[in-house]
Amino acid sequence: MAFLEITIPPLPHYITSGLNAIPKGGQHPSRSNIQVFDLLITISGCFYIGEDDARFEVGSGQAVILRPDRYHFATQVCSEITHTYWLHFHVGGAWELINPAAVAPVSLEDPAPEEAVVEAFAVEPFTMRIPQFTTLQHPEKMYEIFDQLLQLQPRAHVSSVRFAQQQLFQEILYHLAASGETDHASASRACAEKAASYLRQHFRESVSAKQLGDELNFHPVYIARCMQKEYGCSPITYLLKLRVGHAKLLLLQTELPIAHIAQEVGFEQAAYFAASFTKLEGMSPRSYRQQFSQGI
Structure with missing residues (x-):
């Protein structure tokens, strides 16, 4: 199954929607590079559409998302x-x-990070994974949301109505993502979330890959693969980011010595803390503190 993996923020943006009836013997129109994603959900009947080498038969209760940068064409008429x-x-x-x-093979380590822009509280993006083609778990709920969108359409020029449409659209994405979760994907996500939860609870302690594997009863390589898939980094880097994140708060909110902060967030050696902080933030802990204390 193919998925659209979307990095957020920014949030995907609703444009417009509608209801269409394809007559018997008719077909979905062929189009090329329409510049927007096209979500299609069948209520009754079935239509047939192609995109590159993929072919979709979209029957009742099923959904397909056509890409904005491809040629889409009917593969046969509706019966x-x-x-x-x-x-x-x-x-x-x-x-x-x-x-x-x-x-692909997953390493327990991460590649060297790109140079980052230092911010006091940076926004960390996450990904949403939506199936390109799926059978809806709760089609009636999806139909209900679309009906609400259609009812709002005549007043789409009102800002509050546009905001309501965006909220309904986010709910649609949520239901699509839920419909695309396979048992394997759910198991992978559960493993990653358990690992993240454990690391968040024990980030002040010394945690090795073996220890994490023993605690979760999974092989360290499997845990690394799951965390790479869900969070985009290895457990080691996830732990370092947790520690540095807490250290940033202490650097901003307290006057504690840097060596003391290093111990507070789980680093046994101040030098390793400074090196890790500099690697992730692009400057030393001292420079970070000074950057946000100028003018005080």
Whole structure:
């Protein structure tokens, strides 16, 4: 199963939606590079659409997302009248089409980070994984949300209505993501979340990959693969980010000596703390503190 993996923020943005009826013997129109994502959900009947080498038969209770940068074409006519909801949305940030079945080897270490812009409280992006084609878990709930969107459409020029549409659209994305979760994906996510929870509770302690594996009863390589998939980094880097994040708060909110802060957040050696902090933040703990204390 192929997934659209969207990096957030920014949030995907709702544009417009509607209800369409394809007559018996009719077909979905062929289009190329329409510049927006096209979500199609079949209420009754079935339509047939192609994108590159992929072919989709979208029957009742099923959904497909067509990419903005591809040619889409009907592969055959409908054998009965087919009713579909359609929705156009835009992704302002990064996204890619991925196939989780193609699993690349995962290292316990992370590649060298790119130079970062230092901020007191940086926004950390996350990813949402949405299936390109799926059978909806709760189709009636999805139909209900689309009906609410259609009812709001005549007043879409009102700012409060536009905001309500965006909220409904986020709910649609949530239901799509839930429909695409396989048992394997759920197990992977559960493992990553258990590892993250353990690290958050024990970040002040010395935690090795073996210890984490023993606590979760999973092999360290499997845990690393799950965390890389869900959080984009290894357990080691996740732990370092936790410690440095807490250290940043202490540097900003207290006058504690840097060596003391290092111990408070789980570093046994101040030099290692300084090196780790500099690697992640692009400057030393002392420089970080000074940057936000100027003018005091």
